[in-house]
Amino acid sequence: MKKHCLIMAMLLLAVTAAGCGTTEINKSSIPLGFGADFKNNQVIFTTQLAIPTSPEKNGGGGPQFIAQSATGATVAEAARRISLTSSQYPLWSHSSLMLWGEGLAQSDLSQFMDFVSRNRFVRKNIQVVVTHKASVEEIFNTKPIATPYTATAITDLLQTQETQLGIYTPITLIQVIERFAEPGIEPVIPIITVKKAAQGNQLLLEHMAVFRDRRMVGILTEKESRGYRFLSPRMIEGGLFTVPFPGQPDKKVTLEMSRSQAKIKPLIQGQNIVIRIEISAEGNFYEQNSSGDLFTLTTFKKLEKLADQEITSEINAAISKAQSLNSDIFGWGKLIRQTDPELWKQIGPEWPQRFTDVQPEITVKYQLRRSYLRDKSFVFRE
Structure with missing residues (x-):
């Protein structure tokens, strides 16, 4: 009798847990990537969200993502103000890409680094990329070639070009944090921009951003980026x-x-x-x-x-x-x-x-x- 009661209790617990999990997923969104920029003394936070669609509904070739932005005095405020336009809770642990707008990179990064280093939901192995001549929102609104999502397209570009061309060295958030925190070494981060083309805007990896202390101070050209890669330990x-x-x-x-x-x-x-x-x-x-x-x-x-x-x-x-x-x-x-x-x-x-x-x-x-x-x-x- 006790055994049957125990089994019934476990089944009830499993059903209850499954129901809670389903409810949580239904109320959540999947951010593929996120980033921030700085303009007019305001932080502009942008995230790219996946749109759940079936293959039949997406037969027209429309975008399978949406980019949402919000502004605030701080990074945390700007990020949470996205909830004013989206009722779903973003699961940040699914993000594979972090973009830094050029305006943010050239200003004081201490506020943004404090936000991402404290946030336990942001994976520390996420790829970091700086934007150039394009805002974070513009990058996330660019439809990539042969890939449904901009965020995954950029991470794929980083990996593919390194083995095929050997120009730009990818860097993760934890590596950036370590380089900002440790004396005697500074971060270098790949740059993404938008190339105007007849068939529409295209993503383009071009140059690397050089940092000193807490801000971007210059770039490495393609040749200089190759030389930097050769000096990797x-x-x-x-x-x-x-x-x-x-x-x-x-x-x-x-x-x-x-x-x-x-x-x-x-x-x-x-x-x-x-x-x-x-x-x-x-x-x-x-x-x-x-x-x-x-x-x-x-x-x-x-x-x-x-x-x-x-x-x-x-x-x-x-x-x-x-x-x-x-x-x-x-x-x-x-x-x-x-x-x-x-x-x-x-x-x-x-x-x-x-x-x-x-x-x-x-x-x-x-x-x-x-x-x-x-x-x-x-x-x-x-």
């Missing part, structure tokens, strides 16, 4: 880059990056700080736009040397830009703090100024491994 994989055809500088050879690893060591030489950088990389011959024969030992060596020079040039470009902005995006100060705490006590307070005088010593070794299926370039008949 993790092993990087994927990407393409071009070098001149040996003996024919007007022609190009495309090389693939299989993997690259940076070893970085700070050296103190009197009053000078030297950063020794060793890049060990390997990849494959991918394409040429001339009919010359590249597949000789001599030509391969020339290609590897040209690759070394190109990678070195990209790294130097990134370092030069970061030093001009007084922003240690590479974490060299953090590295010095870890390896020589006593020295850091002396130079830490003035590190942004000392960083500009750091001398890099760069050594790159790129090795070609294979040429894919063909050993010779395609030749047309006479």
Whole structure:
């Protein structure tokens, strides 16, 4: 009898719990991404919500999302004022993307960082992206190509371009928080913009935003972004880059990056700080736009040397830009703090100024491994 009563009680509890869960879901919305901007001393908070539709109802190809915005004196107020136009409670843990408007990024970020770091419903592995020449609302209202939702399209762009092109380095919220909180390193965040096209607006990843202290202070170009990626402490994989055809500088050879690893060591030489950088990389011959024969030992060596020079040039470009902005995006100060705490006590307070005088010593070794299926370039008949 007791056993039957226990079973009935468990069934009743399960039914009750299921009913509560269903009610909660019915009263909730799914925010795919959210972001904030700052204009006229007001925070503009925007979220992109998924519209639940069946395949039959969406046969016309209409948008499967809606972007909602609200303003307020603080981030929390602006976010909650969305409830004035939507009765459903947003489940922020479903968001995969956080956008920072250019106006917000160039102002004091302390308020926004306080909001997202305290909010237990915001996942800390969410991707962070800065907007440029377009507001957060404009980005979220742009219908992507071949993907139903803007937020997921941007996260897919970040992942795909890194393996295919190897230009921009994605960054998560927890990484941004750590870089803002830890001395000797600053965040760099990919930038998204809107490209005007005949068939409609298109999303475009372009440049990276450089930060110092609590605001955006400049950008990295495509070349500088490649150089920054090479200096990552993790092993990087994927990407393409071009070098001149040996003996024919007007022609190009495309090389693939299989993997690259940076070893970085700070050296103190009197009053000078030297950063020794060793890049060990390997990849494959991918394409040429001339009919010359590249597949000789001599030509391969020339290609590897040209690759070394190109990678070195990209790294130097990134370092030069970061030093001009007084922003240690590479974490060299953090590295010095870890390896020589006593020295850091002396130079830490003035590190942004000392960083500009750091001398890099760069050594790159790129090795070609294979040429894919063909050993010779395609030749047309006479």
